[in-house]
């Protein structure tokens with residue numbers, strides 16, 4: 281994010297709340313009252329009071345100054361209250377964008393939102409809110425205090441105001457010119473710090489592998505390079521801090537030196553001792569602290585604001601593109617929809633492999649049911665196919681594209697995964713159904729609702745624009761909503777991971793039939809054996825070497841399959857709801 285973009289974000293927050301900004305300006309003016317009067321009251325107290333032998337008059341001027349300080353304190357307190365009216369809505373807007381993006385990603389991946397990422401982002405949002413508040417206070421504090429001090433100087437003697445304004449303008453110009461470089465150095469420092477952290481923790485986590493492979497020197501070199509980069513970034517940052525000190529010296533200290541050196545000359549031109557003293561007070565208690573607050577506030581809090589906001593917005597932008605047309609990102613003629621080659625996956629280095637050297641090829645349009653006892657690895661296979669898990673060995677390709685390292689948005693265009701835990705969010709029923717395809721037309725939406733059997737629920741709600749309370753829905757109703765949403769997704773590959781386990785057998789059959797008729801490929805992780813009977817092919821996962829075939833082939837070849845089926849056939853007639861996982 282550039283300095284201009286930071287300015288843009290801060291200005292947009294101000295423009296959005298004009299009344300609060302006006303109130304803030306009014307109280308800031310009250311806050312600046314002491315800055316306006318300090319020098320003048322000092323000059324009058326000295327010239328008309330103490331030096332003229334009238335200490336009462338001198339004290340009266342100082343009393344006026346004390347009143348101004350009280351008014352300024354009240355103004356300062358009220359200004360902070362107005363600040364909340366500007367930064368809180370800005371924080372709320374940001375939070376909405378972040379949570380919205382997290383929802384998109386979660387529903388695109390067929391899972392729940394990453395709550396730890398949302399928590400991290402909301403923490404960053406708090407940082408942005410605080411730093412924006414600091415930024416606004418620093419900038420407006422400087423503007424009002426500097427304007428008040430310059431006005432006061434003009435009231436003492438325009439010549440003195442000109443002597444002070446010159447170096448101040450030079451300092452401000454210098455600061456303005458150096459600010460983009462300061463932002464850049466700060467960002468480079470943060471990145472270097474993060475890269476060093478990542479590199480060191482990766483080296484630590486992979487310690488045993490590093491030693492086993494004899495790669496200590498290579499890894500040490502890599503971490504060492506990051507340390508050198510971080511050191512360079514820190515030096516660059518220190519140079520910027522030195523530049524800030526120079527700016528403060530030019531704008532805050534140089535005018536004092538010039539005033540002191542020019543004092544005899546000013547006296548000769550008719551300036552009183554009180555006026556010179558007043559001018560020094562204006563610079564030392566008004567301009568100098570204001571410039572200090574501006575430079576440190578913008579360069580410190582402002583840079584933190586820029587870098588953190590940058591992070592948040594980049595995260596919020598990183599969302600799947602669910603509204604792509606159905607053909608997007610999928611080759612027109614995709615003979616192979618799913619291809620797993622020599623895939624080995626285990627949950628931990630010491631765990632037994634769930635899949636070991638596993639191959640699976642599904643042509644586009646295939647309909648596969650995956651069956652097997654509980655814990656056999658069906659969900660693991662679904663997650664690997666969907667690109668949510670990475671195998672330790674082998675490759676997973678969808679339409680010929682390796683899923684490893686694909687952006688969420690590209691993955692979401694290739695496949696939709698419906699997990700057992702259906703996710704429905706607070707919003708309207710229509711919002712929930714359109715979430716993966718916002719541009720779906722009413723006719724297609726209605727057809728999907730009818731095809732999957734959601735119509736009774738829509739009627740009960742009184743239409744698609746009715747609000748949904750996820751907690752008030754049954755698990756089956758949530759699954760049905762998630763199924764229609766996935767059905768409408770642009771992805772050609774649909775993976776239902778026990779996504780219908782809470783539906784009755786008839787509704788489950790209807791949902792599966794609708795998905796099977798949908799263009800593309802269907803993988804059903806079966807909860808009931810009836811799913812296997814409906815599929816074109818069946819994969820039985822039992823042990824790390826699954827077996828693939830048609831129902832008839834598996835009956836002939838797989839004892840495990842016969843056992844599962846036998847268990848199902850032993851159930852009373854018409855009981856098609858036998859659970860595989862309870863078998």
Ligand SMILES: Nc1ncnc2c1ncn2[C@@H]1O[C@H](COP(=O)(O)OP(=O)(O)OP(=O)(O)O)[C@@H](O)[C@H]1O
Pocket residue numbers: 627634652653654655656657658659660661861
């Ligand atoms: N996150 C995890 N960490 C460690 N082990 C896991 C994890 N998830 C699954 N496992 C283990 O991997 C194996 C396969 O689990 P998976 O959930 O894929 O089986 P499943 O066939 O889908 O079972 P179910 O039908 O009960 O859902 C099991 O032994 C399980 O305990």
